Amino acid sequence: MTRDDWRDIFGHDEPYPEQEDGIDAAVSVARQSGFLSLEGACGTGKTMLALTAGIHLTRDPDSDYERVVVLTSVKQQLRQFETDLQTLNENLPADYDPVTAMTLVGKADxxxxxxxxxxxxxxxxxxxxxxxxxxxxxxxxxxxxxxxxxxxxxxxxxxxxxxxxxxxxxxxxxxxxxxxxxxxxxxxxxxxxxxxxxxxxxxxxxxxxxxxxxxxxxxxxxGLIERDDLVRLSASHGTCPHSMMGAILGHAEVVIGNYYHAFDPTTVGSFTGALLDDSTFVVCDEAHMLEPRVRDLVSERVGDATLRDAESELARVLQPLTLDGQRGERTTAGLSEARDLIRAELEESDVSVDELATLREFIRDLREEIADRIESHLDAEHRGWRADPTDLPDEEIPLRDPEQPGVDAITEWAESEGYTDAVWSRAETVGAVVGRILDEAEDEDARRAAPGTGRVLGAWYRNDHTDHFREIELERSYADADATNGWRGVYNAALAVHNCVPGDAIAERLGDFGGGVLMSATLAPLDVFEEVSGLADLESDGRPVEQREYELAFPEENRASFAVDVPKFTHDNRGYPPATASVDAGAESENDTRRIYANALREVAQSPGNVLVGMPSYAEAEWAAGVLDSLNKEVLIDESSGDDATERLKAEFFRGDGKVLVTSLRGTLTEGVDYRGDRLAAAVVCGVPIVNTASPRTRAVRTAYDREFGDGFETALTVPAVRKARQAIGRVIRGPEEVGVRVLLDARYARDSWDSVRAYLGPEREEFQPVSPDMLPFGLEQFWGE
Incomplete structure (x- = not known):
């Protein structure tokens, strides 16, 4: 193989022009320890592009690359990499060794x-x-x-x-x-x-x-070692499949995993850290999800129940040190053995008994302080909640003004109660010691609460008050709701410290790799992506970054794309869904906006075949389903539910005659789902699905992005929202023979106004013809007629 001849390992007869250009760009920039950020529409062949570039570099004797690590957040894309690897291996020249590859899975699998x-x-x-x-x-x-x-x-x-x-x-x-x-x-x-x-x-x-x-x-x-093969080969030889995965890891040319395999500090420290060096070519697939996923992975939270268990664990370690043992010889002997174990561990780790006792008291008082704040908040916001707490919504209780960086209320409380920096800073060490003691002293296999609690308390102390935001999260626990136990009967409460600007963490991890490709069908605007993902920082440090954008290559006559100039689908214009809306002076105009959207939805939903309707929330999805219920077509509604229910709904949608599926753009049915063939004839998106801007966490992120990037509303809210919309409409055309309609309903998609989002529609923005609501039926009729 010559230095730049990657065609021998390419899995098909001939690359598309976009693949040829992309592979050359990826190889070239990776040889300079750089990265390629790539937006490629469905059909670009991004998976084979990235694999070919990475494997070519690992097999080039003049290259320092030894392996390819693929990271993706979507299971369907993981399967696509596996499929393309098998295709690549099947078409290698006879004298080439197969590409050894493995997909990382958890112990449960x-x-x-x-x-x-x-x-x-x-x-x-x-x-x-x-x-x-x-x-x-x-x-x-x-x-x-x-x-x-x-x-x-x-x-x-x-x-x-x-x-x-x-x-x-x-x-x-x-x-x-x-x-x-x-x-x-x-x-x-x-x-x-x-x-x-x-x-x-x-x-x-x-x-x-x-x-x-x-x-x-x-x-x-x-070649590709799949999960079932790994289990059968290992178990038949009597050895541990999970340990085999770790042993093979360093020798696989391609390792496929999830984002957390590279960005979750716990996983990296215990399993995949050896892969994160400059001999690894990294592929970040579905890279439009990189920023939000990593933000969650590098944020910290500890639940009220975990704090309770940590307090109990500290008490169990302290107890043998305080009991006198005057309960019989057996008890005395057992206490003596326990004391010896505990004292030996404390001495080895340089943790004192006083530190154990102080941390226990701190956690006990912290739980009481959290409970007081939760009750005060509920009393102020939901009068009468004590009589029936089962109707309470999810809540966020900010611990500082989200728009004014400063010390949070819990830190101020701790200082006022005499809990010094030493309590916070030593919590991680003390918690780890407690975990080790109990693992040795108790037979029960259990996940200890003290180590995780100590880690979060340490992060709370270390992280700044500018780019990090602290709050109390209240998440409804519908499955085990118990009104007799107050707020604890209906809520899972947690202390959380959110990393508002994860770009530094992303850049730090990407900087560990030798180079690679970050790609998605919805990455534009690439300049914004590079800013928020930390790639711009790497570039300023001398790591080159190249950009590529590839349009949908399938025949244009097979699709119609409309940006409909209707009133903005904002709360000010539409109000609440009618089931919950109050009658006031604005009701008529709100109804006018909804009437316009209802008519447009009915027009698109009557397209022959299956139609996907994406709404900004599940509440709006319920409204849309009601609007469409009068159609001579079955209407399915997606609700916030578990994976099994979603899979059943998806199977029902694909089965039989054409239907309408209404879902939230924040759900799982608008990204990473395979709607190939005749599974989808049309998709319509209502509004720009910007997250709740009143949420304390959202306000804190926007403020941090204002300070970091100049326009927090654009970078933190608008661009991610348009990517959600583009993902939904991107489900329609998945192959060269497929035919379908893509509709964006909202003036912001159609007009070049002050709040227009047309610039964020990527390489296909010109395809989305601005039309009035009156012209939409004619456009649809003309397309389907042809």
Whole structure:
């Protein structure tokens, strides 16, 4: 392979012109340790483009790149990368080695006991049980070898099979593959439960050297190692699939994961940190979601229930140090052993008993202060809530003026109560020690609350009061609502410290990589994206950044795109949905706006086939569904619900005759969903889906963006909202033979006014013809007639 000849590994006969240009640009800028920001419409072939560029660089002997890491926030896109990798491998020249690739998954997806519902392990407890079993397995190797532990499990299985019982039933099978172990976990003669799969891994693990030496099967010829393959190969050899994933990680040419694998500090520290260096070519897919997802990952929160559990854990550690033990010899002996364990851990970690006691008191008082603030807020905003708290909405209680940076009320309260900086700054260390003590002292497999609580309290203390915003979050708990328990019966309350400007965190992580591609179908305006994602900062530090924008390449005659000049779909114009609107002087004009939108929605919804309607909220989606109910067409309404309900709704939409699906643009049905073929004939978006600007958190983010970028409303609110709209209408045309209509309802899409958003519509902005509401029916009729 020559230095710049990537065509041998390209997965198809010939690249599209956009792919050829994009691959060349990505390779060129990556050789300079830079990044390509790329907007490419559906059909551009962005996945193959990025994979080809990255794999070409990893196989170039003159390049320092050793692997490609793909990050995406959408499961469907993850599957697309897997599909394109298989295509690429199938079409490699005969003398080329296959590209070794792996998708990162969680313990719940690969644990043999969880998959087969054995050993009391399920999705709810698999992480805690796994860590407990691993800890005990490692602990047992102080007394015996890991090989002996695995051998004991194998012999128990054999013994059961030889005892005359049904031999088949004694083998544990995982995804149809037999393992060498009995169906449940194993115990030592002393009754200590351990995991034989993990014991076998420890036995195979070299004392020094490459962990891949512990892999008992050849993974270099596997190409893409999918989840089921990883589980079957590992379990059949009696070793831990999750540990195998970690062992193979450093040798895979392509690793596919989620954003949290690179940006969540906890995940990076425990698992994927070795991938984050300048020998890695990174691909950030669906990059329009990078900023909001990372903002959430680098923000911190701790719930009221977690604070309660942390206080209890501190009490359990303190108790043996304060009891006198005068309750019998056995009790005295047990206390003495517990004291010795606790004192040894405290001495080793340089944590004092006074620090334990102070942190416990602090957390207790903090919970009381939070409760007082919640009750005061509810008394002021929702009179009578104590009689029936079940109707309370989600709430945010700001702890400072969102638009005036300053010290928050909780920090001021703590200082007034005599809790010094030392309490905050040492909380993380003290919490970690408590977690280690309880893990060793208690048999129960449990996720400890004290370490996480200490981490959040430490972050609360360290983070500034300018780019970070602190508040109390109240989230409704509909499943377990209990009006008899006051606000705690209906709310999950949490202290939260939000990182308003995550660009620095994104830039810091991207700077760890050697270079790469950040891409999406809705990334424009690219200059704004580069500002808020930190790419502009990297460029100013000497890391080059290139831009590419590629339009929809499918035949224009197959689609009609309208920007309808109707009154802005804002609260001032439309008011509340009629079911909740009050009758006042403005009701007539509000009804006029809604009447205009209702007529336009009916026109689009009568398109032949399935129609998707995107509204700014679920409340507005309910209104729109009511407006369309009179059509001679089934109307489905999406509600804020779990994944299973959403999947059932989607399947119903795709089945049978044409229907209308009404949803919120903040839901999951307008991004990353496959509407290929005849699954969707039209999509219409009502308004510019800007988030609630009255929310304290939103106001804090906007203020921080005003200070950082000059126009917070544009960068923090308007541009992300238009991307949501573009994602929704982008569901319609997914292939060269597909036909459909795309409609944006709102004057801001149609006019070049002071608040116009036409400039944010990307490379296709000129396709969206501004039309009056009266002309929309004629345009639709003409298109479908042709």
């Amino acid at each position: 690969v644990c043999p006991y969880n998959i087969e519902s054995r050993a009391g392990i399920d999705d709810a407890n698999v992480y805690d049980r796994c860590e407990g079993l691993r800890d005990r397995t490692r602990g047992l190797t102080d007394e015996t070898t890991a090989g002996s532990l695995a051998g004991r499990a194998r012999s128990q299985q054999v013994g059961l099979a030889d005892s005359g019982s049904d031999a088949t039933a004694q083998f544990m099978e995982v995804l149809g593959e037999p393992t060498p172990y009995p169906p449940d976990t194993v115990e030592t003669d002393g009754g200590v439960e351990y995991c034989p799969f993990y014991a076998q891994y420890l036995d195979d693990l070299p004392e020094e050297g490459d962990p891949a030496e512990a892999v008992p099967f050849d993974f270099t010829d596997e």
